[in-house]
Amino acid sequence: xxxxxxxxxxxxxxxxxxxxxxxxxxxxxxxxxxxxxxxxxxxxxxxxxxxxxxxxxxxxxxxxxxxxxxxxxxxxxxxxxxxxxxxxxxxxxxxxxxxxxxxxxxxxxxxxxxxxxxxxxxxxxxxxxxxxxxxxxxxxxxxxxxxxxxxxxxxxxxxxxxxxxxxxxxxxxxxxxxxxxxxxxxxxxxxxxxxxxxxxxxxxxxxxxxxxxxxxxxxxxxxxxxxxxxxxxxxxxxxxxxxxxxxxxxxxxxxxxxxxxxxxxxxxxxxxxxxxxxxxxxxxxxxxxxxxxxxxxxxxxxxxxxxxxxxxxxxxxxxxxxxxxxxxxxxxxxxxxxxxxxxxxxxxxxxxxxxxxx
Amino acid sequence: xxxxxxxxxxxxxxxxxxxxxxxxxxxxxxxxxxxxxxxxxxxxxxxxxxxxxxxxxxxxxxxxxxxxxxxxxxxxxxxxxxxxxxxxxxxxxxxxxxxxxxxxxxxxxxxxxxxxx
Numbered sequence: 001x002x003x004x005x006x007x008x009x010x011x012x013x014x015x016x017x018x019x020x021x022x023x024x025x026x027x028x029x030x031x032x033x034x035x036x037x038x039x040x041x042x043x044x045x046x047x048x049x050x051x052x053x054x055x056x057x058x059x060x061x062x063x064x065x066x067x068x069x070x071x072x073x074x075x076x077x078x079x080x081x082x083x084x085x086x087x088x089x090x091x092x093x094x095x096x097x098x099x100x101x102x103x104x105x106x107x108x109x110x111x112x113x114x115x116x117x118x119x120x121x122x123x124x125x126x127x128x129x130x131x132x133x134x135x136x137x138x139x140x141x142x143x144x145x146x147x148x149x150x151x152x153x154x155x156x157x158x159x160x161x162x163x164x165x166x167x168x169x170x171x172x173x174x175x176x177x178x179x180x181x182x183x184x185x186x187x188x189x190x191x192x193x194x195x196x197x198x199x200x201x202x203x204x205x206x207x208x209x210x211x212x213x214x215x216x217x218x219x220x221x222x223x224x225x226x227x228x229x230x231x232x233x234x235x236x237x238x239x240x241x242x243x244x245x246x247x248x249x250x251x252x253x254x255x256x257x258x259x260x261x262x263x264x265x266x267x268x269x270x271x272x273x274x275x276x277x278x279x280x281x282x283x284x285x286x287x288x289x290x291x292x293x294x295x296x297x298x299x300x301x302x303x304x305x306x307x308x309x310x311x312x313x314x315x316x317x318x319x320x321x322x323x324x325x326x327x328x329x330x331x332x333x334x335x336x337x338x339x340x341x342x343x344x345x346x347x348x349x350x351x352x353x354x355x356x357x358x
Numbered sequence: 359x360x361x362x363x364x365x366x367x368x369x370x371x372x373x374x375x376x377x378x379x380x381x382x383x384x385x386x387x388x389x390x391x392x393x394x395x396x397x398x399x400x401x402x403x404x405x406x407x408x409x410x411x412x413x414x415x416x417x418x419x420x421x422x423x424x425x426x427x428x429x430x431x432x433x434x435x436x437x438x439x440x441x442x443x444x445x446x447x448x449x450x451x452x453x454x455x456x457x458x459x460x461x462x463x464x465x466x467x468x469x470x471x472x473x474x475x
Contacts, residue, residue: 144369149418178420238371254374276372
């Protein structure tokens with residue numbers, strides 16, 4: 001569900017997470033201004049309570065009680081059937097079960113929640129503390145992981161082409177990332193908006209892994225799904241953000257079809273209009289921007305992309321060039337993002353053949 | 359009976375080979391399996407023109423596999439399309455039919471010979 005009222009220009013210019021950052025890191029005058037703005041923002045938030053009647057009771061309760069962000073994870077097993085949600089096998093606060101898929105899903109959901117909470121002050125995927133639910137052991141030798149709009153679902157893989165789908169933290173982050181995108185921009189799942197939807201999930205998946213590993217951008221592998229392919233498969237992952245089109249080349253899977261440049265954009269009706277194919281282009285742009293900026297990718301490049309995702313100009317039909325334009329504009333306004341960083345973002349888009357236009 | 363199984367969307371990533379259609383010639387399967395498939399096709403109403411066999415994806419579904427199963431027998435032809443879990447399919451017989459079809463599509467999905475030339 002997306003209520004969007006937190007981003008309305010009447011209510012605030014800077015989102016509260018940025019104001020809180022200024023209060024922590026700004027000069028004395030900046031801190032005072034941020035504090036005053038947050039106070040005004042709180043007043044408007046009270047006014048917005050009237051609008052909350054349309055929000056589900058569970059969400060309203062969390063909001064009214066002012067609960068601090070806290071993880072609420074529930075892992076269920078489908079017992080190798082295709083019935084959801086399955087039987088609960090691990091709930092928040094309980095210890096490891098010894099089942100790899102269950103414990104990897106539990107930990108992966110936790111890392112994802114912590115990443116968004118600590119790095120971007122986002123309270124779960126809806127920013128309202130939504131409980132995180134997952135089902136493991138879905139289907140018989142099921143070769144996929146998906147987001148069904150409410151929960152993450154993981155297959156065990158067939159043990160030949162694929163290992164269990166919980167093995168890769170970035171895939172868990174990718175799936176939850178779909179929930180974030182759905183809540184914020186609502187990018188439709190078709191052609192360029194769909195490829196941006198996939199791109200953003202790859203960005204969050206990769207950044208969560210880098211954050212857990214405390215990696216600088218130049219040390220990260222920028223792979224999505226490393227370890228997921230079976231040992232006999234000729235490939236290293238599902239996708240490479242650093243070098244789209246090179247993740248695998250295998251007789252049973254074919255060759256990674258991702259382009260890295262608009263010259264090679266794939267027009268197709270398969271894959272919902274190429275959402276997992278053409279996402280290679282913005283993926284490459286993000287990699288180029290993050291490595292050019294340097295340091296920890298979630299601190300600047302990730303923050304620019306996160307603010308872009310929340311920007312009102314990014315809507316369900318946004319295309320590559322429009323998204324690119326917003327990243328550059330947002331970068332120019334974010335505190336702590338310097339001119340060379342903005343230039344790095346603009347150059348990254350240019351390098352993949354995307355001309356940013358509003 | 360001839361059944362063509364394709365997966366236009368292969369899930370969390372796009373694999374050209376997993377998307378490639380696979381053809382099952384039912385009459386070349388063991389008689390027991392062939393009879394079961396044909397019986398399930400009838401019970402599921404595959405060739406019943408009054409039954410809708412294309413089911414749109416559920417709202418918010420992401421990274422799900424999309425399937426298209428085309429069944430041909432004589433001059434009759436019908437295609438079942440759905441995305442994600444088989445519980446998107448409305449009746450038990452249809453689910454049993456596609457489960458059995460997919461089971462037999464797996465071994466049929468071999469790499470093209472040219473790749474090994």
